[in-house]
Amino acid sequence: MSFFKKIVNKHTINLASSAAMPVIGLLVLSQLTRHFPTKTDFGNYVFFLQTFLLADMFRTGFLQTSLVKFYAGAPKERALNVAGSAWAVGFILTFGLAFIDLIIYFFVKSGNSDLEATLKWFGIIYICTLPSAIAGWILQAEERFDKMFIIQVINQGGFLILVLLIIFFKAINFETVLYCYLGTNIFTSLLCIVMGWSQVRAIRHKSLQSIKELLNFGKYGVGTSIGSTLLRSSDIYIIRGMFPPAFVGIYYIPQRLMEFFEIPMRSFVATALPELSTAAQHDNKPAVAHVMKKYGSLLTVLLIPIAVGGFFLGGVVIHILSGEKYEGSEAFNIFRIFLCYVIIMPMDRFFGITLDILNKPHLNMMKVFLMLTVNIIADFIGIAIFHNLYGVAIASLFTYYSGLIFGYIQLKKHLKFSLRDVLVVGFGEVKAMIQHVLHKQAKTKNI
Template sequence: MRHSTHTMGNSLNSKIASFLSNKHLMSLTGNLTVQAINILYFGLLFRYLKVEELGAYVFFNSILGLADSLRSGFVTTAFTRWYCGAAVKRAAEVMGSTWVISIAITVVFGILNLGAYLVSYPLANEGFNLFIKWSGVTMLFMLPSFVGMSVLQADQRFDKLLYLRSMQLSMSVLGLFGLLLLHKVNVTNVIYTNLFAAAITSLVILMAGYTRLGDIRYRSMECIKELAHFGKYSVGSQIGATLFRNSDTFIINFMLGPAALAVYNLAQRFMIIIELLVGSSVATAMPMLSVAYNKNDKAELRNILTKNVGIVTWVLLPIVGGTILLAEIPIYILGGSKYIGTEAANLLRIFMAMAILFPIDRFTGITLEVINKPRLNLIKVFMMLTINVAGDFAGIYLFDGIYGVAIASFPTVLSGFLFGYLLLRKDLSLSLTEMMRVGLAECKALLAKFLASFKRVQSV
């Protein structure tokens, strides 16, 4: 009996260890955990902030995301591209040069932000006021976290990424609960709690050594120039992608007002489910794509892309279908009764319908950068941005409301999918049919493996 119990314990321990060693599952679990906390956080904000305040907060975060995309676009892809698979000495040089670029961008942005505060604060738009007042210090507090998490992602340490990202969000949630208990919930106090969470997380990452700050002594001007040369295209793609994601926010804020923006953003919150599935897959695939490209292994590059696009697309299908049928339920759970009867549920249905094209759009974009063709991805992103902005104005004119903004996203996503796919099909001999066939086979194999493991655990 004791031997049987010991065997069962070893079996469970080995299964847990196997799960923790699977980087795809750890990345997905990490994103799922973080986004679950994020949904809780925004659920509280939707319920306890006034609609106009929430709209201003959403607008502030959108502009802050655009500013952060300048730093991450210049650094993240270029860093991963040259860091993964590099020799120890080269990796240290890339790390030190990355620190120099990251600090320089943060300092320049802080100076510009201070100038804007002295010249133009306050403005009539509250979202802009929040950005001018708080964005510089937020970027500074998040700098060590940004570099450290870039290193952990490149090293595929998704377990540590999970702990750190969960810690930062959890502190924000706890801070919000504290504001609720003190009856002090307003947009400024919410930003204070976020700054505190960002500062503590950065301090922990620095003390743990994940930032590799000491490697800054190995920096070289040649490497800085190399990263910057690549980054000038990558940053354009990153800013364009952020503008694309937030162009709806900007247009709605100025043309329809913060209340309409709050309704629109509530529906968009559930796209987190899509983002976490696609994003976690991209996060695990990008280092592998980089290694395959650095080894000049086109076949492996093609296989990684084909398999990942296929798997994620098939996983999305039941989620998309279920959400379209039951859209009112998640809207009520997150936003409460005050958003029932608004456009939120139908907006969610529109967003989910187009989400099925997200996997191939995101993967073709990141692959263009990995294979050293960031200029093409830059063209793709700004093409999509142009189509989206023109579509938003046309949609608001034709439909006289936020439905027009959502519907305008269809031609935008379709154009991005076609552009990226057609470019890579020539280089890598891609096939949509093969992506779906391989993806279905992989999903069946994963499901069979899971069911077999579940049966073995039950029988122990």
């Protein structure tokens, strides 16, 4: 096997995809913050994006995990049946939400042209993303991460190119950015249909039994997905309702920067899941606890120096991304507040997926909705006390610590471990990694 084939595999492609998408997304963010005519335009775009992502997670929660579960490794006829049934469920969910949006658009008049533009294009964009979404889930089940990577790069990269074009022609505003978003998603979905990746013809193989299977399995997934998305977007909605639209953009910039910490998190989770699943299937709870501690604590230790660096250098990154428009705003200090809970994010995430692996998805869903409840209450209390965005940011600390405590209490009923293990095991893993590298170097020199 050549060196190229050794390093280019499904794991490295998945990691590249996890890293590339946030980077392209931040490039888009940088251009929009710099070139939108007003901060209000950017705030309205963030509001649209959060609303669309919430609806998208509703569909994803129902279908992604259940489609992958029943499609992966299934015989051809069964796979077609699952894909067709997923299309049927996707149609019901997508056109149902689009119809609700249409009713709101025609009967609810706000007097806000930008809000009406969001309602006008939301349903159309939501329908246009269905083929590419189903294609992505099918390709994930087939472990074709190379094709998934192509879809994501075309979608995100195409949006960036269109945004640069409207900037070049000095035509950028909130509505033209929506046109770019729509155009990119239409092209991506058409590509998925033409290439056969979405398997749209499989809909004739659907069955009522498989539709019920997908819905029954996805009911907890959709709860967790919606809860997680609301957890991320509830701050935006509260700020949009209680402050001028420009404040949404100020808060959104540090929120997006936190995606840098999501890159290694997604990679560690993808690597740990098979090991957790194998241990759980053999009912080996000590092994489940060991894998959870190993990956969660190692990631915690690795993120500590990055968080410290971000505490001092985050302002430089924000300036590079947004230019002078947001210089002197609360964005940097909000980012610093966010960094105070970075060290618990890995264990919070691994507590959640371990509950799923132990066949306790309802507890993971309860954990997410507990965090959402704490976040909303703490947001209003924080705003009442501080009367600014810092109150919303500080509320996030209570949110993540409540999730960590709940997950810890629930897992302690099934696994033997302690929070002290987080740092002990993590530093042990880092030490072992360093010793391994030094040993290889010494061995190479002796040769």
